[in-house]
Amino acid sequence: MSDELARLLRSTPARLDLGRAGERPRSASALDFRADHARARDAVHGKWSDAFRAELAARDFLFVRSAAPDQPTYLRRPDLGRALADGEAARIADARIPGAIAQVVVSDGLSARAAEAQLARVWPTLVRGLTRLGPLARPVAVTHGRVAIADRICEASSARLAVHLIGERPGLATAESLGCYVTLAPNAATSDADRKCISNIHARGLAPDEAGAAIVEVCEKILRAGSSGTKVEL
C-alpha cells in the first residue's frame, strides 16, 4: 500500500502527505502556501511583457482594448471588460476576412502570465487545425478582456466561430493556466450556456502541446452540430 500510495501521490499536484502539527499544518507547508498565494496575487496585477507583445505582433495580431481603462476598474467592472473600447469594433471590421471560419482572440484575463507562458505551444497546432476548416480572421489580442468580449470581436469580424484563449484566475498550483471558450456565431443574445470551455491549459493540466488539437476537435464538433450550447455532446 505505501508503494501504491506513493504512486498515487506522484500523480497529483494537490498538497498531500505533508503531515500535521496537531490539527494544523506544519510550519514549512504553511509558509509554502503563503508564498504561492503571494505569487498569485502578483500575477493578478501583472501585464504582458514587451517581448510577448512583440511575439503577438509577429503573429499578425491586431491589438485592441476593452472598455476597462485600468486594472482596478477591470476587477470591479466586468461589464467594461466584456465591451470593446470606442472605435475598436471598427478597426476589427476593417481587418475583416470574408468567409472566415474562426476568430481567434487572446486576452490577458486575470493572469497576463497565462497566455505569455502557454500560447507559443498552443498556437502551431491550433492554427494548423483551424486552417483546415476554412480561412481565419485576423487574430485579436485584448487587454483587460473578459470571456464575452470575444462575442463583440467575432461580431465585428463576422467569423463563424469565436475561439477565445484567456488567462484564468491564478491558483496556488499555477498562476499560468489558460482557458479556451468556443462560441458559435455569437450575437447580443449569446449567454454562457452557448459556449464550450476547455480549461486548465498549463504544464500540469491539459498540456499546451495537446491543447491546440483538443480545441480544434471541439470546433469541428460544434460546426457539425450547428450549436455550441449545453445540448451539444462532446
Added chain:
Amino acid sequence: MTTLRASGFTFRDLRELLAKANEPKSGDQLAGIAAASAQERVAAKRALADVTLARFTLEPVIAPERDELTRAFLAEQDAAAFAPLAQLSVGELREKLLAGDFASEGARTQLRRALLPEHAAALAKLCSNLDLALAAKRLPAVASARTTLGLTGRLASRIQPNHPADSADGIRAAILEGLAYGSGDAVIGVNPADDRVEVVERIARAIDGVMTPLAAPTQSCVLAHVTTQMRAFERGAPLDLVFQSVAGTEKANRTFGIDLALLDEATALVREKSRLASPHVWYFETGQGSELSSDAHEGVDQLTLEARCYWVARRYAPLLVNTVVGFIGPEYLFDAREIMRAALEDHFMGKLLGVPMGADVCYTNHAEADQNDLESTALLLASAGCNYFMGVPLGDDCMLHYQSTSYHDIAALRELLGLRPAPEFEAWLEARGLMREGKLTARAGDARVFA
C-alpha cells in the same frame, strides 16, 4: 403600488427598498441599485422593518409573468401557515426569531412553509452578523442519507479531491488522506475539469473504488452539468447524489442550461437510479452574484436573489446545499468583510427556509482576502451551526484555482468548538482507530492507515 418612506428618503417600490437596505456589496454597486449613502441605507432598513409580510405576496420582486420561480413560489406557498403571520412586520418577525419563538420543530416547520424567499432576504437585511449567527443556530435543518447531517453539535465536510486533469489516481490519493483526517462525512464530491460523460463515469469509479472497499459511510457525487450526470446515471455509473448550481431567476438558470422542468426530470431519474435508499439525492450550490454575472438579475439585489436559490433547492428535498461564498470574485463581494457578511446571510437564509445548509468558505486570488479571513469566517459559521464545509488538501484547489477550507481546518474547528462528525461517520472513524471520543487519534491524518 405605494412608495415607501423613512427619515426623509423615498423608495419607489419593494424591489428598490430591498436593494438599498443591503449591507454594502460591490455587486449591488455594479448593478447600480445599492444605497447611495450610509444614511439612505439605514433609512431603507427602517422602512423595510415596517413592511408587512403580506406585502411581499402582493408585490413580487420579479413579476410572475416573466419568471417561473416567482410562479412556483406563489403557487406552492402554504396559505394556511402564512395567514397568522401575514400582518406581522419584518421588524416584528426578526424579534420573534431572535426571542426563540419558533423553537419547537412544529413551529419551525409551519414557519418554513409560510415564508417566501423574499421574506428571508428582508429579515437578513435587518440582522447584524451576530443576529444572523444566533438565529441560524436556532433553526437546524437535518437531512440524511448514509450519514445524518445538520444535527446540533456536529460538523461534517465534503472531501473535494479535484485534479486538474481528472486523474483517477490523484483523486484517490486526496480521498484517502481526507478520510484519514476525518473528513468526508457529507460527500466525496469531485468537480471534473472535463464535462464529458465518460470522464464522469471514470471519476465515479475512482471514488467508488475507495469508498466501497473501506465501507466509508458517505455519498459520492461528480459535479458535472446535470444533463451529463443524468446520462452517467442512465449508464449505471456508481453515483449517489446529483449536483447542480442554481440561480435565483428563470433567466439566470437558463444561462446555466437548466429550468425547473429539467430539475424535476433529473429528480425522478436519480431517485430511481441512485444507489441511495434516501429520497435526498440532490446537492446544490449557490452564491450571491451569479445572476448579475449572467446579466439576468432583473434589477433585484444579490441577497434577495440568493434567497430565491434556497427556495428552489428546498423544492427538491436536497441532502446538501452550500453557498460558494467568495468564489465569484471581487466585483460581487469585494473583500473579506463582504465575503464574511454574505456567508452569514446565506447560511441564515438557507436555514430559515429549511435548507440543510453548508458553506464553501473560500476566496479567489483576485479578491482582497486571504487564509486568515477564510479561517475567521469558517469559525463564525461553525459556531452558528453550519452543517458542513469543504475539505480540500491544505485548502488549495489545484483544479478550480481558489482556496477553501482544508482537512486540517475541519479537524481544528471540531476541536475548538467541541463539534463531532456525523454519527455514522464517527462510528466508522472509531472502528478504524482514527477517532476516539470525538478527537483524532495519533494515527489519524496519514493515508497509510488504510494499507
